[in-house]
Amino acid sequence: MRYALVTVLGIVLLTSLGCANSIRKKESALEDSQRKYTELVRWGEIESASAYVDPEMSAAFIDAAAHFKDIRFTNFESGPLRFGEESETATVSVVYHAYSTRTLVEKRFVEHQLWYREVDSENIWRVRPNLDSVAKKLNGARKAR
Numbered sequence: 425m426r427y428a429l430v431t432v433l434g435i436v437l438l439t440s441l442g443c444a445n446s447i448r449k450k451e452s453a454l455e456d457s458q459r460k461y462t463e464l465v466r467w468g469e470i471e472s473a474s475a476y477v478d479p480e481m482s483a484a485f486i487d488a489a490a491h492f493k494d495i496r497f498t499n500f501e502s503g504p505l506r507f508g509e510e511s512e513t514a515t516v517s518v519v520y521h522a523y524s525t526r527t528l529v530e531k532r533f534v535e536h537q538l539w540y541r542e543v544d545s546e547n548i549w550r551v552r553p554n555l556d557s558v559a560k561k562l563n564g565a566r567k568a569r
Contacts, residue, residue, distance in 0.1 A: 450511045453547030454539055458505065461551055462518055462537075466497040478540075478550045488555055497522045498530060514539045 457476055464473035470489035477485045499521040507514045516537050523530040535555060542548040 447511045450541060450547055451505070451507060454505065454507075454511075454514055454541070454549045457549040458502065458514075458516060458537065458539065458551070462500055462502060465555065466500050466520065468492060468495070468497065476549070476551050478552050481552060485553060485555070492555075494525045495522050496525060512541050 461473050461476040464470075464476075470492055471486055474482050474485050497520055501519045503517040503519075505514050505516045516539070518535045518537060519532055520535065521530055521532055535553065538552045539549050540552075542550060
């Protein structure tokens, strides 16, 4: 009886360690993807950053690149990742520092990134970005002459 109890406890411990390890792998993969995506955006590599974007939003994201041609990012700060249930989703707020070459006035803006892990993938994460409205704000409305 005692041997059976020790065996059951050992199996439970190994299973819980395995689950914790699996969740940590998911979280680590997201941290890496989020950092790479944000760095690519910061350097204006919008087409490369699109590899991390939700496939349904990818074309619109690339189209938004036209709004970024006059924008130069100077820095960014990522907040903490907040994971959803079972680490399948996460959110993070990123503060970018950028300016338009037309105004040369640096502004700060926040992108609230929503990330999800692709179904049936090992640890592929996708973002649902919202940079188009940010680019429009930084560029400002062009005045008719």
